[in-house]
Amino acid sequence: MEIINKPFTVEESPMCNPFVGIPTFLMAPYCPNLDELVADIAVIGMPYDMGTSVKTGARFGPNGVRAASRYNCYAHEGWYDPIRDEMFLGPPWKVVDCGDIDVLHTLYEQSFRNCEAAIRKILEKGAVPFTIGGDHAMTTAILRAYDSYEDLCVIQFDAHLDFSKAPHGITEGPGSPMRRASEMPHIGKLMQIGIRGIGSSQYQDFQDARAYGSTILTSHDVRTKGVAYAISKIPDAAHYYITFDIDGLDPSIANGTGSPVPYGLLYEEASAIIEAVAYKGSIVGFDVAEVSPPNDNHDITSMYAAQLMLDAMSFLTKAREKQINQ
Numbered sequence: 021m022e023i024i025n026k027p028f029t030v031e032e033s034p035m036c037n038p039f040v041g042i043p044t045f046l047m048a049p050y051c052p053n054l055d056e057l058v059a060d061i062a063v064i065g066m067p068y069d070m071g072t073s074v075k076t077g078a079r080f081g082p083n084g085v086r087a088a089s090r091y092n093c094y095a096h097e098g099w100y101d102p103i104r105d106e107m108f109l110g111p112p113w114k115v116v117d118c119g120d121i122d123v124l125h126t127l128y129e130q131s132f133r134n135c136e137a138a139i140r141k142i143l144e145k146g147a148v149p150f151t152i153g154g155d156h157a158m159t160t161a162i163l164r165a166y167d168s169y170e171d172l173c174v175i176q177f178d179a180h181l182d183f184s185k186a187p188h189g190i191t192e193g194p195g196s197p198m199r200r201a202s203e204m205p206h207i208g209k210l211m212q213i214g215i216r217g218i219g220s221s222q223y224q225d226f227q228d229a230r231a232y233g234s235t236i237l238t239s240h241d242v243r244t245k246g247v248a249y250a251i252s253k254i255p256d257a258a259h260y261y262i263t264f265d266i267d268g269l270d271p272s273i274a275n276g277t278g279s280p281v282p283y284g285l286l287y288e289e290a291s292a293i294i295e296a297v298a299y300k301g302s303i304v305g306f307d308v309a310e311v312s313p314p315n316d317n318h319d320i321t322s323m324y325a326a327q328l329m330l331d332a333m334s335f336l337t338k339a340r341e342k343q344i345n346q
């Protein structure tokens with residue numbers, strides 16, 4: 021059953037102020053039963069942070085991002101963007117929030133199985149999954165669910181390369197999702213943007229990523245060569261999956277994260293690259309990882325995460341509208 025997320029009123033229709041009601045993403049309808057999912061965009065939370073190696077708290081990411089998304093609480097019914105002078109997400113597009121994936125503390129494999137099954141179910145229902153993490157380890161579980169695709173291109177925004185092989189035997193931690201992706205037969209090209217941090221990935225990991233064919237752009241590349249240069253480097257592909265580790269952004273606007281690193285991307289740089297991806301091919305999934313509300317400063321990191329999700333769902337539906345109208 022889908023629950024329309026509207027507050028009580030004696031009037032004909034409720035005002036739905038951003039501070040009223042139990043938050044779903046954008047105050048969109050709540051659809052807790054994936055068997056009954058009928059939507060274009062399905063938001064789901066993965067409150068998992070057992071992989072976090074520095075500052076924990078990403079398990080609170082899903083609800084932090086949902087709460088911050090209420091600044092845009094009318095957007096799921098369509099919104100006007102004055103910057104582009106365009107309407108986004110108007111009817112018939114439908115966004116729903118499916119609630120959270122069950123996480124069992126200490127049992128990461130079971131938690132990952134739940135995650136993979138949830139994403140698989142959303143894909144079967146024809147919706148595009150938008151997962152709110154959770155630490156970046158979850159992306160390994162998410163990408164496993166895409167095995168019906170061939171040559172899926174993964175675009176990663178991140179401070180860190182996340183290409184470590186198995187440090188101290190840890191194969192499915194948040195330092196390895198891009199390495200694990202590269203090992204999946206259905207994953208094709210990789211692009212890694214905003215990279216700069218001294219993370220778990222070492223020199224050899226960078227060599228391995230390059231040998232795989234990954235396109236690596238540092239934050240310095242984006243800043244000095246420009247967004248147009250970054251866009252020109254997006255690999256050709258029919259289908260794209262975007263994974264956005266919020267530490268790809270600069271800590272001045274996103275310090276609510278486990279491993280912040282100076283000299284990050286700005287929101288407008290990241291958003292413009294996501295927009296270009298949406299028009300270059302079809303975005304078939306998106307996640308935002310590593311938002312840690314306990315470490316945040318007045319919810320600003322959650323706000324940017326919510327905004328980037330809204331941008332991605334707006335751009336991908338607009339790209340489909342333009343294809344349909346051609």
Ligand SMILES: [Mn+2]
Pocket residue numbers: 156178179180182194265
């Ligand atoms: Mn990461």
